[in-house]
Amino acid sequence: MEFKSHKVIVESENPFKHDRLNRKPHVDNFTNLLENISSPLVLSVNAPWGQGKTTFLEMLHAQLQNNDHNSIYFSAWETDFASDPLQAFLGEINEKIKALTSDDEEKNKAWETTKKAGAHILRKGIPALIKVGTAGILDADKIIEDESSKLMKGLTKDFLEEYTKNKEAIAKFKSGISQVLSNEGETPTRLFIFIDELDRCRPTYAIELLERIKHLLDIEGLVFILAMDKVQLSHSVKAIYGSEFEAIGYLRRFIDIEYTLPESELDAFIDQLYVSFNFNEFFQNRIKYREFQYDKDTLKDTFKLLANAKKLSLREVEQLFAKINLVIQSTAENTYLYPPLLAFLIIAKEYHYDNYNDYINKGDTPENLINDLYNMVPLSKLLESRSPALLVESYLIGAKYDEHNNAVGNSLKRHEDIINDNNGSKEQRTYSDRVVQISRSFNGYENSIDLDSLKHRIEMLESFKFSSSES
Structure with missing residues (x-):
């Protein structure tokens, strides 16, 4: 198991053999x-x-x-x-x-x-x-x-x-x-x-x-x-x-x-990190479970969206990947990973700690973290068909969802109002409709999100010290 990405080796005879960034x-x-x-x-x-x-x-x-x-x-x-x-x-x-x-x-x-x-x-x-x-x-x-x-x-x-x-x-x-x-x-x-x-x-x-x-x-x-x-x-x-x-x-x-130096092609770099961290092998072992068959792509797509939205440096991306790696490697093969939620919470913990901490440790409703998501991701990307941001928001709400909706605050009502507003755009109503459907699918019984389990694996990171190689 790889715990960190290795420095790019520039071979004298073939300098571009390991070119991650199309340089x-x-x-x-x-x-x-x-x-x-x-x-x-x-x-x-x-x-x-x-x-x-x-x-x-x-x-x-x-x-x-x-x-x-x-x-x-x-x-x-x-x-x-x-x-x-x-x-x-x-x-x-x-x-x-x-x-x-x-x-x-x-x-x-x-x-x-x-x-x-x-x-x-x-x-x-x-x-x-x-x-x-x-x-x-x-x-x-x-x-x-x-x-x-x-x-x-x-x-x-x-x-x-x-x-x-x-x-x-x-x-x-x-x-x-x-x-x-x-x-x-x-x-x-x-x-x-x-x-x-x-x-x-x-x-x-x-x-x-x-x-x-x-x-x-x-x-x-x-x-x-x-x-x-x-x-x-x-x-x-x-x-x-x-x-x-x-x-x-x-x-x-x-x-x-x-x-x-031209801005890095983050997507290509993230694809390469999947290889160097052996993520492909990890997710391949989980494909036999129907519920997990899209986890590999969902995690990658979500992380790409957020990394590009925040304009993270290569070194920041690598350090965050090292943290995600520890979380997934500590997850049993038959245990839910919740990739969109995992990717977002790792980044939120790094850059929006107060709201992250209030949400995951103090029982706060999802609104503040959802606002962080909206501030992070442009509206055009947010409303795109199959946008990973939709899953992030749905999981943030779904992780707090119960039959009385006590812990979701106004996060669901906001979308219900948009759905009922005929003056709103079709894209916005479609987005809100999907958020409500997915959020409510986590009904607090057999299909609930085990936020405590995910929290413990994320909080485990506090016990590790991370450094990165030169890029």
Whole structure:
């Protein structure tokens, strides 16, 4: 039994073998762009948390390598233990540069010079020259404290000498990389550098990495592709420069081209999760019971409707699926699962907890959760023929239905009024008629919904901790 979905494996020889989201056309287009674009350049792949940026970058990286391009991939988050991003950068590209220099003695010397210059920069830090000389990027007031104190004491001979050495080190660093990438009068060798998880780094590291790219690595031949949640990264900027700082505008100064990752095809992703969680096998064992023969499709259709209506991220969908998985795996083969109700209650527990808790634990009537459903699902989807929302509402009412209707509040009366109103639309009256029929079929006797049983399986989730793989 699978308790979680596994990270998408991007195979180097066939990057799209496990493509869950039909990303290949987008990767192909992006590849063509990178192959024809001039350098130096910094591109960002922007998308909110959990939308599959990592998988997209890994596919793009593999595709470029398969097309005989020089490409390096590393996770900024996994390297933010380094005291300076430049150290991590030099460490990550070292092996690739060695392959590029090969037996070329001049290029090997240039790379050794670059590393020595980089070591000097790392020892001393970027001097005031860069901090002040980029006033459009960083305010002079942000100069680090030790340099400020030196300035206050006056520009001594030692300070000016150190300034000159740092300036020379930066020039040697940039010249060395340029020489490594040079091609005897032809276009320099192109090196694509993918940096993932920038928005997960500690704020100082993320900002310093952007500054290093902008000031030290703006070199012909280098193309940076950064994966980021721009909104989240802007919070890191504000953590450094203050809550009133114009963070989004600041980030734009580091990035030449922004690419927004297309919205994920949630339906295809959910279909894939059914496979990876072995849901098909689970439901196959229940088909022998006539009452359960449509459970597999009903659960999937309901979850697709709600996930799309709430615009859930891939990671949110995966986490919710892990919870549904525990519930269904704890359900006996011959026990009712109530798929529409299960899918809705799992989501309601996550995003509408108060109304969920009042309904399932405090004996509340269904109206509040029904209102949440209506706010979640557009009316056009709600009234569609065979809409899963109709089953969700019917089950919410039916689970509270008894012969006296004490626990359903006005939820049934509302639909009875619509049915009797000849001025209403045909679609609305049909919807209401079906809700009343299905709700009343749970008559409180042999055909009742065992809400307590479902509740106990859902509440069992509180004892588990959930995490998700990268998407």
